[in-house]
Amino acid sequence: MPDKQQSLKNSSSYDILPLFEFSNVVNSSLDLKFILDTVLLTVMGKMLVSKGMVLLTREKHLFEIVNAKGVEAGVLGQAITLKQTLRKPTITDRLSVTNKPWVTFFKAHGQKLIVPILTQGRVVGLLTLGERLGGKKYAEAERQLIHSLVNLSGSAVEKALIIDQLKEVNRDLDRKLQELNTLFDLGKEFNVVLEPDKVIRLLTFSLLGQVGVNRYAICLGKGRNMQVVASRLEKDVCTPDLFETLQELTRAESVDELTRKKKFATVAATLKEGGIRVAVPMLVQREVKGMILLGGRMRGGLYERADLEFLSSLANLAIISIENARLFREALEKQRMEDELAIAREIQQGLLPRSLPVIQGFDVAATNIPSKQVGGDYYDVIAISPTEYVLAIGDVSGKGTGAALLMANVQASLRAFAPMGLSMSEATSRINDLTSQNTGQGKFITFFWSTLDLKSGSMRYVNAGHNPPYHFHADGTMEKLDVGGIILGLMSTLSPYEEASVPLRRGDVLVMYTDGVSEAMNSAGEDFTEERLEGILRNSLSLPAAGIIGNVRTALELYTRDTPQSDDITMLVVKVL
Amino acid sequence: MSEFKVHQRDGEGVSVIDLKGYLDAHTAPDLENAFQKLIDEKKFNIVVNCKDLSYISSAGLGVFMAYIEDVRKNQGDIKLTNMSAKVYNVFDLLGFPILYEIYKDEQEAVGKFAARK
Numbered sequence: 001m002p003d004k005q006q007s008l009k010n011s012s013s014y015d016i017l018p019l020f021e022f023s024n025v026v027n028s029s030l031d032l033k034f035i036l037d038t039v040l041l042t043v044m045g046k047m048l049v050s051k052g053m054v055l056l057t058r059e060k061h062l063f064e065i066v067n068a069k070g071v072e073a074g075v076l077g078q079a080i081t082l083k084q085t086l087r088k089p090t091i092t093d094r095l096s097v098t099n100k101p102w103v104t105f106f107k108a109h110g111q112k113l114i115v116p117i118l119t120q121g122r123v124v125g126l127l128t129l130g131e132r133l134g135g136k137k138y139a140e141a142e143r144q145l146i147h148s149l150v151n152l153s154g155s156a157v158e159k160a161l162i163i164d165q166l167k168e169v170n171r172d173l174d175r176k177l178q179e180l181n182t183l184f185d186l187g188k189e190f191n192v193v194l195e196p197d198k199v200i201r202l203l204t205f206s207l208l209g210q211v212g213v214n215r216y217a218i219c220l221g222k223g224r225n226m227q228v229v230a231s232r233l234e235k236d237v238c239t240p241d242l243f244e245t246l247q248e249l250t251r252a253e254s255v256d257e258l259t260r261k262k263k264f265a266t267v268a269a270t271l272k273e274g275g276i277r278v279a280v281p282m283l284v285q286r287e288v289k290g291m292i293l294l295g296g297r298m299r300g301g302l303y304e305r306a307d308l309e310f311l312s313s314l315a316n317l318a319i320i321s322i323e324n325a326r327l328f329r330e331a332l333e334k335q336r337m338e339d340e341l342a343i344a345r346e347i348q349q350g351l352l353p354r355s356l357p358v359i360q361g362f363d364v365a366a367t368n369i370p371s372k373q374v375g376g377d378y379y380d381v382i383a384i385s386p387t388e389y390v391l392a393i394g395d396v397s398g399k400g401t402g403a404a405l406l407m408a409n410v411q412a413s414l415r416a417f418a419p420m421g422l423s424m425s426e427a428t429s430r431i432n433d434l435t436s437q438n439t440g441q442g443k444f445i446t447f448f449w450s451t452l453d454l455k456s457g458s459m460r461y462v463n464a465g466h467n468p469p470y471h472f473h474a475d476g477t478m479e480k481l482d483v484g485g486i487i488l489g490l491m492s493t494l495s496p497y498e499e500a501s502v503p504l505r506r507g508d509v510l511v512m513y514t515d516g517v518s519e520a521m522n523s524a525g526e527d528f529t530e531e532r533l534e535g536i537l538r539n540s541l542s543l544p545a546a547g548i549i550g551n552v553r554t555a556l557e558l559y560t561r562d563t564p565q566s567d568d569i570t571m572l573v574v575k576v577l
Numbered sequence: 578m579s580e581f582k583v584h585q586r587d588g589e590g591v592s593v594i595d596l597k598g599y600l601d602a603h604t605a606p607d608l609e610n611a612f613q614k615l616i617d618e619k620k621f622n623i624v625v626n627c628k629d630l631s632y633i634s635s636a637g638l639g640v641f642m643a644y645i646e647d648v649r650k651n652q653g654d655i656k657l658t659n660m661s662a663k664v665y666n667v668f669d670l671l672g673f674p675i676l677y678e679i680y681k682d683e684q685e686a687v688g689k690f691a692a693r694k
Binding site for chain 1: 601602603605606609634635636637638639640641642643645646666667670671672673675676
């Protein structure tokens with residue numbers, strides 16, 4: 001083909017290329033560029049013209065320069081508006097410049113003759129020619145010849161234009177298909193990837209590849225708390241203020257569009273500074289949970305509505321996956337905590353006495369109802385000699401494994417110090433010193449322990465900040481056992497713990513309990529209270545120890561009904577026979 | 578799952594990456610690792626031979642975008658060669674021929690690096 005084009009250009013005679021051959025050449029091609037080249041060069045060759053252009057009708061009155069010879073290449077792609085419909089070759093010198101920028105344009109580029117390219121009466125384009133060599137005028141006959149030549153190509157041009165449009169439509173379809181493939185590809189991958197970092201990386205790659213950007217920021221979170229998780233920006237413009245405003249975006253918008261909206265104008269200016277051209281909210285049920293900010297496309301071109309729609313789909317697909325990953329991690333974390341609680345429960349239950357020793361002359365019963373959360377309640381009955389028994393109850397602050405281990409610590413030190421023959425005051429100080437060294441900040445234990453002396457029929461005790469146990473005397477009076485000192489584990493012992501001795505008589509009842517009893521809640525959120533407990537106990541004193549506990553449990557069940565138990569419930573009851 | 582393989586061949590001053598199989602969101606991290614390795618090794622003259630590449634997705638193209646800037650900043654380049662028509666079509670659709678040098682043949686691309694020296 002180039003040879004043919006060359007020969008066309010060189011032909012300067014009217015007779016070298018008969019019209020029908022020209023017609024054959026242009027009408028047998030579907031290549032628009034070739035057709036336009038052939039027409040333009042043929043006419044230029046025949047008329048001995050060194051400058052010429054071809055313009056195609058793009059929209060009504062809008063013509064784009066698609067071919068230019070002898071004219072600076074910069075004009076290619078430029079569009080001019082020409083409202084007047086030219087049906088015949090028109091000499092530019094005869095046109096008035098007034099209010100006609102297109103005339104000025106053609107004159108500025110040395111174009112003397114404008115020839116419409118017509119097919120079936122429609123103007124599909126324009127061919128323009130510069131001055132002829134030697135300044136010869138375009139005579140009427142020549143204008144007619146040019147007009148005929150140009151119109152011979154009219155239908156070929158139109159056909160080629162349609163083919164081009166089809167190609168463009170095809171390409172658009174290919175592009176849509178590619179977008180769908182991208183969404184499919186990512187959807188598939190997002191389903192199996194449960195790490196947010198990986199999701200974000202794949203999202204980044206897909207954005208870079210599909211959109212062709214190299215400036216971006218992916219942000220996650222809500223409102224002012226949004227965080228940039230991946231970015232490459234010219235300037236970091238992401239601030240809480242920016243995110244707060246962007247929170248109100250309901251769909252993907254170009255920054256140019258945002259500039260026109262009063263609410264977003266300031267933000268749009270900031271985004272522009274960072275080289276950002278479009279903002280895409282990541283929506284989960286209409287709520288903004290993230291934001292994709294993108295710079296200009298490296299291959300040029302603006303973001304069109306269809307691009308923004310694609311980006312929105314991509315953004316929403318990704319955020320759902322990120323949300324799922326987060327929920328999955330939360331579920332894992334919850335499972336881990338439940339596992340930990342199960343371990344804690346095992347430790348705690350292992351510390352409680354499996355059975356209580358039989359103590360001559362005493363009726364002893366105990367209960368421990370662990371809550372779902374696993375608190376840190378503890379009770380113990382230890383024989384330190386055939387005539388001496390330790391009774392203890394305690395409540396460790398906090399829950400879970402930490403509380404259970406702290407309780408194990410207290411139990412170990414109690415079992416170590418109790419048989420050593422120390423005074424209870426001294427033993428308590430040592431237990432406190434040991435546990436306060438081993439506990440972290442804010443952990444403590446309320447603790448009450450007593451020693452039953454069968455020989456003397458009396459009991460000594462120390463109360464380290466525990467709910468005072470009740471000592472119901474056989475004569476109907478009651479005493480709260482509150483002598484002691486501060487709770488265990490807060491600090492090493494500064495002032496010694498006080499200990500007290502109480503005589504025990506037949507019919508006396510000792511009730512030790514933890515705050516899980518007195519603070520058990522009903523559905524209205526009200527505590528069971530010590531008063532209520534005291535009342536129940538008073539009415540149950542004639543029962544065996546186990547019966548007293550049974551009565552309290554029944555009362556608690558009636559009081560709390562279906563309200564979930566929030567703390568361990570522990571009681572240790574001793575009745576003097 | 579379709580297979581994807583990345584293989585690195587180091588020539589004189591130019592490293593060639595051979596791609597084989599499906600390059601999609603699932604396999605994109607493999608290519609990412611290969612580019613990262615080259616950058617860590619300070620090998621910035623890179624030719625990617627796509628002879629056996631049967632498919633590329635946007636995520637795959639994104640990996641090229643993610644590294645091109647670092648590579649060019651170090652006076653290197655990523656040049657692509659031996660693409661099948663199907664793979665080229667994806668590059669073309671997304672406007673990559675403007676951003677990357679694409680050659681028919683590996684030797685040609687390697688030659689461009691040599692010529693520059």
